[in-house]
Amino acid sequence: MKRNNILCIGAGYVGGPTMAMIAHKCPQYKVTVVDINHERIARWNSDDLPVYEPGLDEIIRATRGKNLFFETDIDKGIRESGIIFVGVNTPTKTFGAGAGKAADLQYWEKTARQIREASESPKIVVEKCTIPVRTALAMERILTSKDGDIRFDVLSNPEFLAEGTAIHDLEFPDRVLIGSRETPNGLEARKAIVDIYLNWVPREKIIESNIWSSELSKLVANAFLAQRISSINAISALCEKTEADIAEVSRAIGLDSRLGVKFLNASVGFGGSCFKKDILNLAYICRTYGLEDVANYWESVVDINEYQKERFILGILDAMFNTLAGKGICLFGFAFKADTGDTRETPAHTIARRLCEEKAELVITDPKAIDNAKIDLQDVDGITYEPDPYKAARGCDAIAVMTEWKVYTELDYQRIYDSMAKPAFIFDGRNILDHKRLHEMGFNVYPIGKPPLVHFT
Numbered sequence: 113m114k115r116n117n118i119l120c121i122g123a124g125y126v127g128g129p130t131m132a133m134i135a136h137k138c139p140q141y142k143v144t145v146v147d148i149n150h151e152r153i154a155r156w157n158s159d160d161l162p163v164y165e166p167g168l169d170e171i172i173r174a175t176r177g178k179n180l181f182f183e184t185d186i187d188k189g190i191r192e193s194g195i196i197f198v199g200v201n202t203p204t205k206t207f208g209a210g211a212g213k214a215a216d217l218q219y220w221e222k223t224a225r226q227i228r229e230a231s232e233s234p235k236i237v238v239e240k241c242t243i244p245v246r247t248a249l250a251m252e253r254i255l256t257s258k259d260g261d262i263r264f265d266v267l268s269n270p271e272f273l274a275e276g277t278a279i280h281d282l283e284f285p286d287r288v289l290i291g292s293r294e295t296p297n298g299l300e301a302r303k304a305i306v307d308i309y310l311n312w313v314p315r316e317k318i319i320e321s322n323i324w325s326s327e328l329s330k331l332v333a334n335a336f337l338a339q340r341i342s343s344i345n346a347i348s349a350l351c352e353k354t355e356a357d358i359a360e361v362s363r364a365i366g367l368d369s370r371l372g373v374k375f376l377n378a379s380v381g382f383g384g385s386c387f388k389k390d391i392l393n394l395a396y397i398c399r400t401y402g403l404e405d406v407a408n409y410w411e412s413v414v415d416i417n418e419y420q421k422e423r424f425i426l427g428i429l430d431a432m433f434n435t436l437a438g439k440g441i442c443l444f445g446f447a448f449k450a451d452t453g454d455t456r457e458t459p460a461h462t463i464a465r466r467l468c469e470e471k472a473e474l475v476i477t478d479p480k481a482i483d484n485a486k487i488d489l490q491d492v493d494g495i496t497y498e499p500d501p502y503k504a505a506r507g508c509d510a511i512a513v514m515t516e517w518k519v520y521t522e523l524d525y526q527r528i529y530d531s532m533a534k535p536a537f538i539f540d541g542r543n544i545l546d547h548k549r550l551h552e553m554g555f556n557v558y559p560i561g562k563p564p565l566v567h568f569t
Contacts, residue, residue: 115194115236115304116141121186121223122199123147123156125278125385125454126240126271128163130199132171133282135180137312144181146189156182164453164480167279190230195304197269198223199240204389213392215244224254227264234263236301240271242330242390244397248323265301267292268323270330275384276451288318291326298323331394335410338387340375342416348378348561349423358561359543378561380514380541381420381459383448388414388457421459424512424560425466428539431558431566432510437471440508440533444501445515445542446478446485453480455488459541460514468492477504479517502528510537516544529553535567 118134120127123145135143147153155162157176161169172180183189190196200223205216220243227237237255239248248266255264268291273281288309292302302320309318321329344362351358358378366373382388391410398407429436448458455461460476464485467474475496476485482497489495498504501520505511505528513520521544529536538550539558547557551565558564 117193118143118195118197118308119189119193120145120197120199120240121147121189121227122197122201122241123149123152123162123182124199124201125163125275126273127197127199128156128161129165129168129273129278130240130271130282131197132168132175132180133279134308135175135178136171137283138308139179141308142179142181143175144183144189144193146183146186148184148186150184153182153184164451165276165278166451171279186226187230190227190235191232193235194233195236195238195308196227197238197240198227202241202243204392210396213396215242215389215393217243217247217250220247221250221254224251228255228258231262231264235265236304237264237266238305239266239268239327242270242334242386242393243327244331244393246324247327263297265292265297266323267298267301267305268326269305270326272330272333275454276449283312285313285317288313289321289326289329290318291321291323294322331390331397334386334390335394335413337375338382338391338417339410339413341379341382341387342413342420344376344378345381345420345560346416348420351561352563355563356561357563361561378543379420379459379516380424380463380560381417383456383458383460384454385456388417418462421462422466424459424539424541425463425470427558428467428510428512428537429470431537431539431556431564435470436467438473439510440473440475441467441510441512442475442477442501442505442508444477444504444511444513444520445481445517446476447481447515447517450516450518453478453484455481455484458514460485461488463512463514463541464489464495465492468494475504475508477501478515479519481515502531506531507533509533509535510539512539513541513544516542521545525550525555526553529555 118141120131127145131143131145152162200219202215202220205211251266270289290302290305292298306318348358362376365371366376391414395407395410443460446460447453447455475498477498486497535556537556543559547559547565550557556566
């Protein structure tokens with residue numbers, strides 16, 4: 113088995129950065145990333161990478177063409193590699209049983225079948241994408257369904273990356289989780305993956321488990337993180353009614369060592385490719401085991417997230433005299449979080465569509481996500497896209513902060529205020545701006561979870 117040859121099938125947000133880090137830290141391994149999308153592979157081989165992550169381009173430049181390769185010949189990669197990471201997309205199903213909640217595993221299954229057909233030697237197959245618990249059993253059955261003596265060991269090595277900090281997360285992980293069958297072959301295969309990470313990860317941060325625990329841990333981790341965001345957002349509504357300050361409440365409970373301080377920033381809602389689909393997938397799994405109350409609880413986390421976005425829209429409508437028709441509203445940010453161009457499940461998508469339904473004249477600005485915004489909203493007419501936030505806000509009645517880009521905290525808001533229609537509004541959906549200072553300039557300021565600062569009596 114050519115264990116020094118590593119293959120990753122899937123060149124997306126997980127596969128590309130993860131393999132780049134492995135190549136960077138493990139020069140003794142040849143790492144190849146393959147994908148059926150030829151355009152994506154071409155971009156990985158160019159200076160215009162398909163994924164934006166701070167620090168990624170430097171690692172790619174240092175390893176590409178040396179021990180990191182991006183190719184389109186998947187069968188060749190399978191034949192030549194002893195370790196295969198599977199990082200294909202597993203979106204939420206849009207059809208059939210479980211539509212809207214269960215994971216769509218069609219791409220994963222096609223990949224498993226392709227591995228089986230192209231393999232000529234034993235393989236360690238590592239699940240890297242987010243999948244339902246016990247999916248490894250299905251992969252094992254597919255891989256061993258063909259007559260022959262080729263051995264396949266299926267492992268789980270879920271990713272715990274946060275977009276915007278993925279390179280740091282890969283280089284200094286909280287933990288690396290590797291699950292396998294508790295058999296001699298399974299333990300041997302697990303050791304081969306442990307040995308890869310030992311090139312830079314301290315041994316105490318590498319957790320070994322059975323394969324089912326590893327698969328389930330990823331879904332549960334995202335469910336817990338999303339639940340924290342929805343919980344603090346639910347409290348932000350109560351703060352506005354009682355004139356409490358959500359930032360003060362967050363700080364008070366965040367200093368409790370049992371809770372910690374992360375994921376306690378109230379906002380317009382969570383987004384990204386993981387939280388919603390993983391929670392709904394977890395809830396679907398619960399229902400298949402008859403755990404209706406547990407499923408209802410986790411679905412309510414998603415419901416609160418949707419409620420928060422609708423509440424934000426209704427707040428804008430109420431503040432701007434119950435009509436948005438013909439009014440210019442500028443969205444500061446469209447990515448679901450700062451330091452990424454990813455717009456999957458971004459709250460800004462829902463907000464943009466709802467504002468257009470109210471006949472607002474929408475302008476969208478973002479440092480990295482404008483191209484994706486144009487694709488996401490291609491069926492919506494009348495939206496202007498402008499990279500320069502000063503130009504974007506000019507003549508608008510309101511600004512709505514959708515993404516916590518640092519650049520939005522450093523702008524000259526006096527200049528922006530002077531260029532806007534009056535009265536001028538700012539709806540800070542991320543609570544990142546200096547609200548008191550903005551109010552002193554003349555803005556009517558509406559934060560999340562805090563009393564508004566307005567000039568109306």
